[in-house]
Every structure is written in structure tokens, then in C-alpha cells.
Amino acid sequence: MGAVDWLRTTTPGLLVLCGLAIAVLLFAIIKVKLEPFIALLLTGLGLALAAGLPVSKIVGTAIKAGDSLLETGFGGILGHIAVIIGLGTVLGAILERSGGADVLTGKLLNLFGEKGAPFAMGLLGLIFGIPVFFDIGIFVLAPLIYVAAKRGGRSLVLYAMPMLAGLSMTHAFLPPHPGPVALGGLLGVSLGWLILMGFVCGLPGFVAAGLVWGSYIGKRIHVEVPDEFLVRKEDEQTAPDEGERVSDGSGGVATKTVTVTPPSVGLIGAIIAIPLVLILGATFGTQLLDKDSQLLQVLTFFGTPAVALLIAVLIAFYVLGVRRGSTVQELSELTAESLRPVGMLLLVVGAGAFFGKVISATGIGTALADTMSAAGLPVIVLAYIISCGLRIAQGSATVAIVTTGGIVAPLVASQNYSQMSIALIAMAIAAGSIILSHVNDGGFWIIAKYFNLTVKQTLQTWTVLETILSVVSFAVAAILFAIVS
Secondary structure, three states: OHHHHHHHHHHHHHHHHHHHHHHHOOOOOOOOOOHHHHHHHHHHHHHHHHHHOOOOHHHHHOOOOOOHHHHHHHHHHHHHHHHHHHHHHHHHHHHHOOOOOHHHHHHHHHHHHHHHHHHHHHHHHHHHHOOOOOHHHHHHHHHHHHHHHHOOOOOHHHHHHHHHHHHHHHHOOOOOOHHHHHHHHHHOOHHHHHHHHHHHHHHHHHHHHHHHHHHHOOOOOOOOOHHHOOOOHHHHHHOHHHEEEOOOOOOOOEEEEEEEEOHHHHHHHHHHHHHHHHHHHHHHHHHHHHOOOOHHHHHHHHHHHHHHHHHHHHHHHHHHHHHOOHHHHHHHHHHHHHHHHHHHHEEEHHHHHHHHHHHOOOOOOHHHHHHHOOOOOOOHHHHHHHHHHHHHHHHOOOHHHHHHHHHHHHHOOOOOOOOOHOOOOOHHHHHHHHOOOOOHHHHHHHHHHHHOHHHHHHHHHHHHHHHHHHHHHHHHHHHHHHHHO
């Protein structure tokens, strides 16, 4: 067997090939300073060619390219997040411009104090992360993180990491998120046990990764909040009123003071809660109602993230804009202004998804899973290692969870495990699915762009956070499994 065939057809060869591609990508971005969008695109195409994938599979043909890795890689992720990112960005902008983000953040800071602000952000991530997807939570909560960091005068990392840990923990370990729900069906364990064990295993990981690590690294990596991240400028935020010039009746001009009352915390909370409640209604409706139910159709329509966010944006436009004196033209200008930074974000995330798609198409994930399953390890350790390998190889937590669940399901079924033991195996799979988030993970690039991090800083902060969350949560699951099994 030649060297080329060895690289393309064997598990060690594929590992070497993918490892080299990732190393080249990191070198191009970190050392050469190449724009991540270009670097991801070039490296993805280079890896696909080196792995021997057919050109028609990589880029399609001159007549049809819709099924190619290039288009499905970009389109698959952007079809899901483009509308959500746009609407979430606009919602964040109107909340910020109205002063709502200041009010809510101020309430949290007053409640927990300046020293407790990172904890408040983590709690926010945990609560909001239960009903919404990870990326939606980032889009909705990021403006609050910006304002908290600006007001606190400390690193954006210190406030962002606890919130991200909360969102990541709920997304990986708790129903109604797709991964844990899929594990319930694949392994035959009730959602009630998954929710209970999700909290038991996930919360220690959240504390270690979000609060302990987030506090440690947030004091060592200082990241400022760029002005363009805050739609309202600092002088506008602190102005208690506005001056309106009017005629004084004698040909002169007087200044009429108009007091601008900030929106209430209750109103801001209600606007933020609208998409969460709608999405939660659709999620639990799917679990509780008959699939042909008319009510389920209504809940599904209004609970689709894009529709739910659109409703929230329209309500925010009215109660925080029109009703407070803003014109439709002013709101349109605000929308355009807030969406300007989104273009590069979408390109980077799409290119990252393409890179991950190419890695998956090389067959590295399947080869690695087959090798691990033949090693004869304890089932909970085996489940964790396979899930880790799939996560590192292809980037998607949900894909890692579903694939690993399918691999270990026959092993679990052959043993007389209790529901609690099966739920702990499911937690091990979930823990493995979030380890070592890096350049083939779309979430990696969302976090880098949303929180003004370089690639190196994202690896130092977010990647380590995910690994700590993974290892600690798995350790809790493994210890409990050893006790009850």
C-alpha cells in the first residue's frame, strides 16, 4: 500500500491527514494572519482533494452543485442560523437602543453586586439555555454581556464565559434539546431521568468551567468591548433626558426638556421571554400532543425560532420604539446599522461548517468509532471516548451524540441496566459531545466573532471551558455509574 492510499483509507492515515489540515488552518490564521473565512475555505478544499474525494462531491458540476459539500456545508448551517442571527441581532439592538439592556443588566448587577456579575451572567445562561438552542441564546444574551462588561470596566471574557458555560451545559445535557431527546429514544431511557441526571452531572461541570475557570481566565485575558458592538454610544446611554428645540413665541428658540423614562425590567423581561415561551411551547407540545393535533400545528408554527424571534422583534419595535416616539424610518436605520457586522460572521460560520463537512466526508469519524467499539472498554467509558472522537473529528455536538447513541445502543440493550444507569451512560455521551471545541465547530466561530476574540484567545478560553465542562461532567457520571451499576 502506497503512502497516499494509507492516508486515504486507514484510520491512522485519516487521523494524520485531518490533523495536518487543522494544523495548516491554525498556522494560516494565527501566524499568517489570513482572514478565517478564506483560510477555512482554502483548507477545506485542500483537505477534500488530499483525501481523494471526487471533485463532483466537493464542488458539484458545472450544471448542478446543490448536493456538493461546498453548498451543503454552507447552506446547511446558514439555512438554520442566518435568519435567527439577523433577528436576534435586531432584537438585541432595539433592547440596547431603548436602554432595556442597561436596565436589565443594572438590575442584575444591583442584585449580585459587581463582584457577583459573572455569576449573574452564568445564571442567565442556565435559565435561558433550557428552552432555547445554544446559538439563539448567544444572539439574545450577547448584548447584555457587552453592557455588563462596559459598565464593569473588566474583560469581556470574564462575563461571557459563565454565560456560555450555562448555555452549553443545558444544550448538551438537558431535554428539550435535540441531542438528549435523541438519546432518550436511542437508549430507551425516560426524559425524566435524563433531566434529573442532566442537572446532577452538568451543574458541577458548569461550576468548574463557567465560574471557576471563567473567573480565572477572565482576569488574565483582557478583551475590550468594541464600540460597534454597542449600537448606542456611551454618551447616549448616560443622558437622562433630551433637549427639543421649540419656538418661545417671540421669534427666539427655547429648549424644551423631554425626560426619557427607561423601560421597566418587567417589560424587557417579557420581551426576552416571548421567543423563549413560544419555542418552549412548541418543544413540549411535540412531546405531549398527538402529531396530527391542530394545536400542535399552531404551537409548531409560532414556536419555530425564526417566527418566534420575528414576533418578539415586531413587539419590541412597537413598545420600545413607536410607542416611545421613534419613527419607522428610525427603526429601519437601526436595523440596517445593527446588521452591518453580521455579513462576515455568517461567512466565517458557513466556511467553518464546510470544513467540518469535509472532515466528516473523509470517513474519519466512522473509522474512529469502529476502532473504539472493538477495544473492549467499559460501556460508559467507551461511550464517552467514541463521543469525544466524533466531536473532535467533525465538530457537531448533536451529530456526535446521535452517532454515538446509535453505536452503543445495542451494547446497552444487551445488559440489564436500570433507568438511572442508562441515563448516566447518556450523560457520558453528552459530555463527550462538547469536548475540545475547535476550528471545525461552527459555535467556535460564532463565539470568536460575537465576543471579539482572536482564534488563539478562543482556544485559550472557550475551548478549555468546553473541555473542563466535558471532563468534570463525565467524571460525575462515571462515579455515579460505578456506584449504582
